[in-house]
Amino acid sequence: MPAMKDDDDRVFKALADPTRRFLLDRLFRRDGRTLTELESELEMTRFGVMKHLRVLEGAGLVVTRKSGREKLHFLNPVPIRLIHDRWIDKYTERRVSALVDLKTELEEGSA
Amino acid sequence: MPAMKDDDDRVFKALADPTRRFLLDRLFRRDGRTLTELESELEMTRFGVMKHLRVLEGAGLVVTRKSGREKLHFLNPVPIRLIHDRWIDKYTERRVSALVDLKTELEEGSA
DNA sequence: ATAATAGGTGACCATCTGGTCACCTGTCAA
DNA sequence: TTGACAGGTGACCAGATGGTCACCTATTAT
Numbered sequence: 001m002p003a004m005k006d007d008d009d010r011v012f013k014a015l016a017d018p019t020r021r022f023l024l025d026r027l028f029r030r031d032g033r034t035l036t037e038l039e040s041e042l043e044m045t046r047f048g049v050m051k052h053l054r055v056l057e058g059a060g061l062v063v064t065r066k067s068g069r070e071k072l073h074f075l076n077p078v079p080i081r082l083i084h085d086r087w088i089d090k091y092t093e094r095r096v097s098a099l100v101d102l103k104t105e106l107e108e109g110s111a
Numbered sequence: 112m113p114a115m116k117d118d119d120d121r122v123f124k125a126l127a128d129p130t131r132r133f134l135l136d137r138l139f140r141r142d143g144r145t146l147t148e149l150e151s152e153l154e155m156t157r158f159g160v161m162k163h164l165r166v167l168e169g170a171g172l173v174v175t176r177k178s179g180r181e182k183l184h185f186l187n188p189v190p191i192r193l194i195h196d197r198w199i200d201k202y203t204e205r206r207v208s209a210l211v212d213l214k215t216e217l218e219e220g221s222a
Numbered sequence: 223a224t225a226a227t228a229g230g231t232g233a234c235c236a237t238c239t240g241g242t243c244a245c246c247t248g249t250c251a252a
Numbered sequence: 253t254t255g256a257c258a259g260g261t262g263a264c265c266a267g268a269t270g271g272t273c274a275c276c277t278a279t280t281a282t
Contacts, residue, residue: 016127069279
């Protein structure tokens with residue numbers, strides 16, 4: 001009878017939605033964006049985007065800072081790294097990252 | 112109009128469930144387990160566990176091998192690493208992993 | 223002051239998802 | 253060869269989730 005619903009539950013739930021992943025992609029490229037700016041890149045009402053950003057913030061994947069009437073959004077990579085460390089130990093990491101990097105190189109080379 | 116539903120959609124959906132994460136945890140400790148063995152560690156019917164394993168396999172997080180009437184399950188770390196690489200670049204990785212490792216050490220020290 | 227702008231809340235509905243069951247197939251041992 | 257065991261399918265139901273809307277607050281510029 002394991003303790004289901006681990007404390008990272010919010011992180012995984014947050015990542016489960018494609019729109020939220022897209023938002024993280026945008027913030028990965030450049031963060032400090034406002035809700036309105038992010039909204040303009042999505043075919044969705046402001047409310048939908050707001051809801052998604054709230055989920056990301058609740059999961060700690062996005063942190064925010066208020067500046068006047070604007071709210072700036074920043075990507076926080078820590079929870080992502082913790083996911084990684086949960087199922088990839090130091091030994092496996094070396095093998096897997098090498099494998100992935102090689103695969104990426106090959107694909108870029110042929111593209 | 113971005114292409115929502117990226118090709119990793121199945122991976123993130125698979126990770127969104129606490130039971131499936133628990134299964135990955137068990138396989139991380141030791142893989143090559145059968146459905147029946149995994150089922151015995153969960154308060155759920157065999158069918159529920161089977162459904163979860165199917166999702167994990169469909170996402171490529173678990174790979175299987177048949178052996179007689181048994182089906183053995185193995186953890187595949189590659190999709191996890193790809194999640195990592197999507198939002199953590201080489202430069203950030205050094206800083207974040209150092210930070211996380213430090214935090215882990217401190218917590219283990221005080222525990 | 224006041225209008226425009228940026229952000230926020232709670233309710234609501236269509237759809238997806240987790241879990242169970244009745245029932246079926248393939249493999250092993252006595 | 254026949255019973256027990258490991259795995260598998262399709263339908264079904266309760267609850268969670270994504271997205272929208274009507275409506276509200278706070279900050280800025282004229």
